[in-house]
Amino acid sequence: xxxxxxxxxxxxxxxxxxxxxxxxxxxxxxxxxxxxxxxxxxxxxxxxxxxxxxxxxxxxxxxxxxxxxxxxxxxxxx
Numbered sequence: 001x002x003x004x005x006x007x008x009x010x011x012x013x014x015x016x017x018x019x020x021x022x023x024x025x026x027x028x029x030x031x032x033x034x035x036x037x038x039x040x041x042x043x044x045x046x047x048x049x050x051x052x053x054x055x056x057x058x059x060x061x062x063x064x065x066x067x068x069x070x071x072x073x074x075x076x077x078x
Contacts, residue, residue: 034060 034056041052
């Protein structure tokens, strides 16, 4: 089965937004912070590998939730 045309033509597609340099710096900072938080819990607090992974994963999910809420508020404000 072949398709002769795209399901959504190029003219009907919304333009893709480029990721700004500030966003990339923010993502890199968050990643380094989460790795640092993991190492802090593992090496300084000596709380164990699984607990350190869980704590840093929880912090990462909280960051993702915050980014999602801020993005939703900014999009609805336009």
